[in-house]
Amino acid sequence: MSRSGNKTSQILEAAEKGQYGVLAAIAYNVEHITAFVQAAENRRSPLIIQLFPSTLVQTPSLVHAAAAAARTASVPIALHLDHAQDVNQIKEVVDNLPFDSIMVDMSHYEKEENLQRTAALREYCHAKGISVEAETGRIEGGEDGILDTGDLEGILTSPEDVEEFIRAGVDYLAPSVGNVHGDYGVKGPQLDMDRLHNIFKALNGRVRLVLHGTNDFSPELAKACIQAGVTKFNVNKLVLDPWHDYIRANIHKPITQVIDEGIDVLKRSMERWMDIMGSSGKV
Numbered sequence: 001m002s003r004s005g006n007k008t009s010q011i012l013e014a015a016e017k018g019q020y021g022v023l024a025a026i027a028y029n030v031e032h033i034t035a036f037v038q039a040a041e042n043r044r045s046p047l048i049i050q051l052f053p054s055t056l057v058q059t060p061s062l063v064h065a066a067a068a069a070a071r072t073a074s075v076p077i078a079l080h081l082d083h084a085q086d087v088n089q090i091k092e093v094v095d096n097l098p099f100d101s102i103m104v105d106m107s108h109y110e111k112e113e114n115l116q117r118t119a120a121l122r123e124y125c126h127a128k129g130i131s132v133e134a135e136t137g138r139i140e141g142g143e144d145g146i147l148d149t150g151d152l153e154g155i156l157t158s159p160e161d162v163e164e165f166i167r168a169g170v171d172y173l174a175p176s177v178g179n180v181h182g183d184y185g186v187k188g189p190q191l192d193m194d195r196l197h198n199i200f201k202a203l204n205g206r207v208r209l210v211l212h213g214t215n216d217f218s219p220e221l222a223k224a225c226i227q228a229g230v231t232k233f234n235v236n237k238l239v240l241d242p243w244h245d246y247i248r249a250n251i252h253k254p255i256t257q258v259i260d261e262g263i264d265v266l267k268r269s270m271e272r273w274m275d276i277m278g279s280s281g282k283v
Contacts, residue, residue: 005129006100006101006129006130006131006171007070007076007077007078007100008048008078008080008100008101008131008171008172009101009131009171009208010076011046011048011076011078012172012208012231012232013208014046014282015046015208015231015232015279015282016205016208016209016229016231018278018282019226019227019278020226020231020277020278020279020282021222021225021226021230021231021232021233021277021278021279022045022046022047022048022231022232022233022277022279023045023047023048023233023235023239023270023273023274023277023279024048024049024050024080024082024210024232024233024234024235025047025048025049025050025235025236025239025240025270026050026051026052026082026234026235026236026240027049027050027051027055027062027066028055029059029062030062030065031259031262031263031266032240032243032266033049033062033065033066033069034069034263035243035262035263035264035266035267035270036049036266036270037049037069037070037073037077038263038267039266039267039268039270039271039274040073040075040077040270040274041073041074041075042267042271043271043274043275043279043280043281044075044280044281044282044283045075045274045279045280045281045282045283046075046076046077046279046282046283047073047075047076047077047078047279048077048078048079048080048101048232049066049069049070049077049078049079049080050080050081050082050234051063051066051079051080051081051082052081052082052083053081053082053083053084053085053086053089056081056089056093056097063079063097063098063099064098066079067079067097067098067099070100075283076283078100078101079098079099079100079101080099080100080101080102080103080133081093081099081101081102081103082103082234083103083105084102084103084104084105085105085106085108087117087121090102090104090121090124090125091121091124094124094125094128094130095128099130100130100131101130101131101132101133101171101172102125102130102131102132102133103132103133103134103135103174104117104118104121104122104125104132104133104134104170105134105135106118106121106134106135107134107135107136107137107138108138111155111161111164114134115164115165115168118132118134118165118168118170119168119169122134122168122169122170123169126169131171131172132169132170132171132172133170133171133172133173133174133210133232134165134168134170134172134173134174135173135174135175135176135212136157136161136162136165136173136174136175136176137155137156137157137158137161137175137176138155138176155176156176156177156178156192156195157173157175157176157177157195157199159198159199159202161175162175162199162202162203163202165207166203166206166207170207171207171208172207172208172209172210172232173199173203173207173208173209173210174210174211174212174234175195175196175199175209175211177191177192177193177195177196177199178190178191178192178195179191179211179212179213179214180213181212181213182213182215183215183216183237184215184216188216189213189216189217189221191221191225193224193225193228196209196225196228196229196230197228197229199229200228200229200230203229208231208232209228209229209230209231209232210230210231210232210233210234211225211230211232211233211234212234213234214233214234214235214236214238215236215237215238216238217238219276222273222276222277223276223278226277226278233277235273238273239266239269239270239273240266240269241269242265242266242268242269243262243265243266243269246261246262246265247262250262
């Protein structure tokens with residue numbers, strides 16, 4: 001697969017060269033997509049819109065809404081399927097839906113099977129021009145819409161993992177460096193930054209570095225991760241919490257007012273984090 005024609009690859013290669021981070025934001029509805037795109041256009045920032053596999057079942061039309069929004073935007077926006085774990089669903093998506101990239105998440109298997117399944121699915125995706133993300137090691141915790149790994153042991157990523165996944169042909173690696181899916185608790189994030197730096201060195205420009213588990217991140221931690229080489233930041237509650245707070249406090253208002261004001265709240269949250277990530281003004 002030629003990376004030069006893949007939108008996600010183009011966005012992340014530019015971010016690595018420019019040393020900034022790109023928000024890869026989970027969307028649950030069309031209001032989220034609207035706010036994300038408005039923020040990206042206002043800030044002249046690249047963006048990746050992410051959907052969970054559960055969305056393909058619950059609200060399948062959202063895929064086409066997101067793809068249309070990305071296609072017609074005045075800034076580079078890619079559409080990514082996060083944590084795809086069902087082989088049949090992945091093949092169905094590749095054959096029929098307009099995604100630019102897919103996270104082939106086989107991390108709930110032991111390493112050898114993870115690698116074998118990832119390599120086979122990467123080949124299937126690449127044949128259709130879709131780039132592939134994989135998780136090295138295993139990140140603890142769970143999120144809405146994906147398999148909970150809370151009962152599986154977290155496995156930190158090693159340099160050996162990096163080489164094995166590069167040999168499997170993936171385009172982006174999401175390492176396990178003490179990050180967790182979901183909330184961090186009272187201590188907050190405790191990332192192994194030395195490990196993250198060493199993973200980026202081991203990648204040596206061959207694939208891009210992705211970070212999952214950004215709930216409770218401070219601006220300072222996000223910037224430190226960018227310095228360590230991270231280009232793609234998967235964000236969920238980090239940007240969506242102000243939206244949730246607004247909806248809970250204002251659900252009694254007329255629905256059209258709630259939609260308008262909610263979109264504005266989320267747009268401002270996204271713009272703030274685009275500024276923090278350094279992606280504002282890059283396109």
